[in-house]
Amino acid sequence: MSIDLKTIKHISKLSRISVDEKKAEKLAGDLNSIFDFIEKLNELKTDNVEPLTSVAETTLKLRSDEVKSKNLRVQVIKNSPKENEDYFIVPKVIE
Amino acid sequence: MSDITKQSLSELVENIKNKKLSSSEVTKAFVERSKKSKELNAYITEDFVNALNKAKKFDEKPNLDLKLPGIPMAVKDLFCTRDLRTTAGSKILNNFVPTYESTVTQNIWNEGAILMGKLNCDEFAMGSSNETSFFGNVQNPIDKNLVPGGSSGGSSSAVAAQLTPITIGTDTGGSIRQPASFTGTVGLKPTYGSCSRYGIVAFASSLDQAGPMAQNVKDCALLQEVISTYDEKDSTSIDFKRNEYSKELTKNIKGKKIGIPKEYRVDGMPKEIEDLWKKGIEYAKDCGAEIIDISLPHTNYALPTYYIVAPAEASSNLARYDGVKYGFRAEGENLIDMYEKTRSEGFGDEVQRRIMIGTYVLSSGYYDAYYLKAQKVRKLIKNDFDDAYEKVDAILTPSTPSSAFKIGEKTNDPVSMYLNDIFTVPVNLAGLPGISIPAGHDAKGYPLGLQIIGKAFDEQNILNIAYAMEEKINFKNNITDWWIK
Numbered sequence: 006m007s008i009d010l011k012t013i014k015h016i017s018k019l020s021r022i023s024v025d026e027k028k029a030e031k032l033a034g035d036l037n038s039i040f041d042f043i044e045k046l047n048e049l050k051t052d053n054v055e056p057l058t059s060v061a062e063t064t065l066k067l068r069s070d071e072v073k074s075k076n077l078r079v080q081v082i083k084n085s086p087k088e089n090e091d092y093f094i095v096p097k098v099i100e
Numbered sequence: 101m102s103d104i105t106k107q108s109l110s111e112l113v114e115n116i117k118n119k120k121l122s123s124s125e126v127t128k129a130f131v132e133r134s135k136k137s138k139e140l141n142a143y144i145t146e147d148f149v150n151a152l153n154k155a156k157k158f159d160e161k162p163n164l165d166l167k168l169p170g171i172p173m174a175v176k177d178l179f180c181t182r183d184l185r186t187t188a189g190s191k192i193l194n195n196f197v198p199t200y201e202s203t204v205t206q207n208i209w210n211e212g213a214i215l216m217g218k219l220n221c222d223e224f225a226m227g228s229s230n231e232t233s234f235f236g237n238v239q240n241p242i243d244k245n246l247v248p249g250g251s252s253g254g255s256s257s258a259v260a261a262q263l264t265p266i267t268i269g270t271d272t273g274g275s276i277r278q279p280a281s282f283t284g285t286v287g288l289k290p291t292y293g294s295c296s297r298y299g300i301v302a303f304a305s306s307l308d309q310a311g312p313m314a315q316n317v318k319d320c321a322l323l324q325e326v327i328s329t330y331d332e333k334d335s336t337s338i339d340f341k342r343n344e345y346s347k348e349l350t351k352n353i354k355g356k357k358i359g360i361p362k363e364y365r366v367d368g369m370p371k372e373i374e375d376l377w378k379k380g381i382e383y384a385k386d387c388g389a390e391i392i393d394i395s396l397p398h399t400n401y402a403l404p405t406y407y408i409v410a411p412a413e414a415s416s417n418l419a420r421y422d423g424v425k426y427g428f429r430a431e432g433e434n435l436i437d438m439y440e441k442t443r444s445e446g447f448g449d450e451v452q453r454r455i456m457i458g459t460y461v462l463s464s465g466y467y468d469a470y471y472l473k474a475q476k477v478r479k480l481i482k483n484d485f486d487d488a489y490e491k492v493d494a495i496l497t498p499s500t501p502s503s504a505f506k507i508g509e510k511t512n513d514p515v516s517m518y519l520n521d522i523f524t525v526p527v528n529l530a531g532l533p534g535i536s537i538p539a540g541h542d543a544k545g546y547p548l549g550l551q552i553i554g555k556a557f558d559e560q561n562i563l564n565i566a567y568a569m570e571e572k573i574n575f576k577n578n579i580t581d582w583w584i585k
Contacts, residue, residue, distance in 0.1 A: 008460075020415065020459045021422070022452055023440035035453055035514055036460070042515050043404045046473055049480070056475030057482055059306050060531025060556075061293045061336040068332055080199045086429035093424055096435050 008036045104129035109171065109265040109319035110346075116162075116169050123162070123170025126265075127155035127214060130172045134216065134263040139583040140239045142258040144177045145185050145218040154214045166212030167326055174264040176255045177218035178225055179205045179310070180299040184215065188301040189223040189233040189251075192421050192428045192446030202299025203331045204268060204310045211326050216264060220254030223448045224418065225275055225303045227251050228520040229510065232450040237507055240283055241579050242546055246504040249279030255313050256283040260579060266314045266323055270300060272307045273406055274500075274524030277536035280313055281499035281549030284538040284577035286320045286566070287313045289524075291556045292531035293338030296331035304413035305336075307406075307528045317537065317567040322346040324559060343560045351568040354388035358552075358565070359492035363399035364523060366501060372542045373498045380496055380539055380550040380569070387568040392492050396484040401477050402526040403518060408461050408474035409529070414451075415458025421446065453514065482530040489555050494562055497523050499536040499549035523551060533559045537566045538575040545578055 013033050017024040024032065087094040104126055107115070115121040131148045151172055158170040180186045180198035187193045201209075209215065222232040230238040230253025238253045240246035241261035248257040252269030256279030259267050269276040271289035280287025288311045295310040302308065312323035325346050330339040360381060365374070381391055423429035423442030430445045432438030447455070461470035488495065501522055510517045527534040533556070536549040550569075554562035 012460075013456075016456050016460050016463065019463060020452075020455050021419075021436070021439045021443055022447070022455065023437075023444040032453065032456060036457060038515055039407060039453075039457060039518075042518075043407055043470070045404045046401060046408075046477055049398075049401060049477060051473060051476035051480070054476040054479050056472055057479035058475060059336065060482065060529075061338055063293065063336065063338055065335055066332065074200065077199045080197075081425075084196055084199075084426035086423060086427065095424055096432060096438050098435050 008033055008040065105133045105262045108315050109322065112171060112265055113169065116171070117164050123155040123158040123214065124152070126170065127151055127172040127216070130216060130264060134174070136584050137261055137263055140241060140257050140261055141236050142219055142238055142254045142261070142263055143174065143217045144187055144189070144220050144235045144254070147184055147215055147217045151214050151216045158212065158214065163212060167322065168208065168211040168213040171213045171265060172216045173208065173213045173267060174216040174219050174258055175205060175267055176221050176252050176269050178221055178270050178301045179268065180301070181205055181215060181218065184218065186218065186301070187235070188225070189221045189235060190447065190451070191234040194234070194428055196426050198299070200299060203296035203329070203333060204300070204327045207327050207329055208268070219258055219267065222251035222253065223451050224301065224414070225251040225270055225272055226414070226450050226454055228274070228278060228517050229505070230254065231507065231511055232448055234448060239583070240504055241583070242283060242504065244582065245506050246546065247282065247507050249282035249504065251275040252279050252313060256280055256285055256287070259283070259285045259313050259315060260577060266312060266319050268310055268323070268327065269313045270308055270310050271528065272303050272410060273528050274521040276311050276313055277499050277524050277534055277549070277551060278520060280536045282504035282547065284547035284575065285313060285315060286317055286535065286537050287311065288320050288324055288535045288559070289527065289533060290324065290328060290559055291533045293336050294328045294533070294557070294559070296329065296334040296337050298331055298333040302417040304410040305417060306413060307410060317563060317570050318346060318349060320535070321349050321563045324563070340557050345560055345563055348560055349567050350564050351387070351571060353565050353568045356389045356494065356561070356565060357392050357492040358384050358389045359392050359394035359488055359495040361394050361396040361399065361488070361495060361497060363396050364497045366522060369501055373501060373548065376540050376548050376550065377498050383569045383572040384496060384565070386572050389565070394488045394492060394495070396488060396526070398477065398480045398484050399526060402481055402529055403522055405474045405477045405481065405529060406525045407457065407518060408470050409478060411454040411458035412462050412471050413458070415455045415462065418451070418455055478529050481526055485530045485532060493555070494565055495553040497551045497553065499523060499551040503542045503544065503546035503548055527553050532556055533562055535562050535566050537570055537573070538577070539573050540575070547577065
C-alpha cells in the first residue's frame with residue numbers, strides 16, 4: 006500500500022495542519038515506511054476476536070453534579086493568546 | 101553533611117525525621133547542584149526561589165509524620181502544576197500556566213514534598229530520546245553524547261545526576277522504563293488505573309500512566325505508595341486495595357514463579373542483551389525464584405498495534421490545541437487558516453507525524469482496516485499475558501533491545517526509533533505493571549536494564565522481586581560529574 010501526496014493533503018486538511026509541497030513529500034516517505042511496518046497486522050486472522058477498547062474493567066461511577074473549583078475566569082482568560090478581559094478573540098467568522 | 105545529594109530518598113526522609121537535616125539544607129543542596137548542571141538541560145522551568153521559601157516554611161513548623169517531609173522534587177513537565185508553567189515539551193504550550201494541579205503531584209505535595217521545577221521531555225511524550233522536545237536535547241549523565249532515553253528523559257537524567265532525589269515520569273509505551281534503563285536508574289510503570297491521569301497532559305488515554313523514577317527499588321516503592329490513589333476525577337481510575345508498598349517490601353521471593361518469554365529473543369538482538377538476560381535469570385534463581393519458559397505468541401504484533409492505537413488517540417486528544425483559548429497562536433487570514441498555521445508552527449515534526457497517522461487510521465474507509473484491527477490484536481496480546489499468568493507470578497525480560505544510543509543517531513528514521521520500545525509496549529497494551537532495574541553494563545560501560553512484568557494490580561510482587569534482585573546485582577552507576585565545571 007502506498008500513501009500518495011493527494012492523500013497526505015487530504016489528511017493534513019482533516020488534521021488542520023498546513024503542509025507545503027516539501028513537507029508533504031517528507032511526510033509521504035515517513036508515513037509509507039511506518040505503514041509498511043504496520044501492515045504486519047494483516048498476517049493475523051481476527052474475525053472472531055472482540056476488540057479491546059480499554060483495559061480498565063470498570064463502569065463509570067456517578068457523582069453529584071457540584072461546582073468544586075472557585076471562579077477562575079481571570080486566570081483562564083489570561084492563558085489565551087488574544088483576549089479583551091472577558092472574551093477570547095478569534096478572526097472574523099461571519100462576513 | 102556535605103554529600104546530601106548523594107543520599108537516597110529513604111536516607112533523606114530518615115535524616116529529616118531524625119532532625120539530622122532540615123528541609124532547607126536538603127533543598128538548598130539539590131538546588132545548588134541543579135544550578136551547576138544546566139549543561140544537561142534536564143529542566144524546562146526552574147522554581148528554585150519558591151522551593152527554598154517553601155523549605156524554610158516547612159522547617160518553621162515541620163510535620164515529620166508525612167511520608168516525604170520537606171523533600172524537594174522536580175517533576176516531568178507533563179504534569180499540570182497550578183500557577184507554574186506546564187509545557188509538555190511543546191511550543192504550542194510554551195506559555196501555558198495551569199489553573200489546577202494534577203492529582204499525582206497533589207498527592208506528592210500532600211505528603212510534604214516541595215516542587216523544585218519542571219523536567220524536560222519529548223514533545224507531548226512522543227519520543228524515545230528526548231530529542232523531540234521544543235526545549236532541546238537532554239544529555240545523559242553517563243556520557244554527554246548519549247540520549248537519556250525518552251520520553252521522560254529530563255526525569256531520568258535528573259535522577260541519575262542527582263539533581264532531584266526522586267521524580268515522576270509518564271509511560272505510554274515505555275517512557276519511564278526505557279529512560280530508566282538508559283541511565284542506570286529504576287522506573288516503575290504501574291497498572292493502568294492505579295495512578296490518576298487527571299491533570300496529566302494527555303497523549304494516548306488508554307495507555308498513559310504516571311509512575312516513579314528512582315535511584316533504588318525502596319525509594320520507588322515509597323513514591324508509588326504516595327501517588328497511587330483512587331480518583332473520581334479520572335473515569336478510568338480503579339478503586340482497588342492499594343498496599344503500603346514500601347512497608348510491605350520484602351526480599352523473600354522464594355518459590356515465586358518467573359516466566360521467560362521465548363518471543364522476546366528478537367532478531368538482531370545484541371549478544372550483550374542476551375547475556376544480561378541470562379544473568380538476570382541466574383540472579384532470580386539465586387533469590388529462590390523458579391524459572392519457567394513461557395510463550396507470548398503475539399509479541400511481534402505489539403509495536404504495529406501500538407502505532408495505530410497511540411496515534412489514533414493522540415490525534416483526537418491533540419485536536420484541542422487550536423490557538424484559541426490557550427497556547428501558541430499563529431495569525432491567519434481566517435479561522436481555518438489560523439488553526440492550520442497554529443498547528444503547523446506550534447507542533448514539532450514527530451507530533452505532526454503522529455497526528456497524521458492517527459487521523460488517517462480513523463478516517464472514513466480506513467477505520468475498520470486499521471483501528472478496529474489494532475483493537476482486536478490488542479485483545480490477543482492481552483490474552484497472551486492472561487494465559488501466561490495462569491502459570492507464572494511475573495515475567496522477566498530485557499528492558500530495551502540496546503543500551504543508550506547517540507544523540508542524532510536515530511532522528512531520521514522513525515521506525516528504528518520506534519523499535520526501541522519493543523519490550524515495553526506490550527505491557528502498556530495489556531495495562532500491566534512493569535519495572536525496569538539496572539542490571540549491568542555493556543562493553544562501552546553504558547547501563548542496561550531488566551524488566552519485571554507483573555499481573556494487574558500486583559505492583560507489590562514485582563517491587564519485591566526487583567528488591568531481591570537489586571541486592572544480588574549490586575549495580576553501580578559510573579557517573580563522573582563531567583558536566584560540573
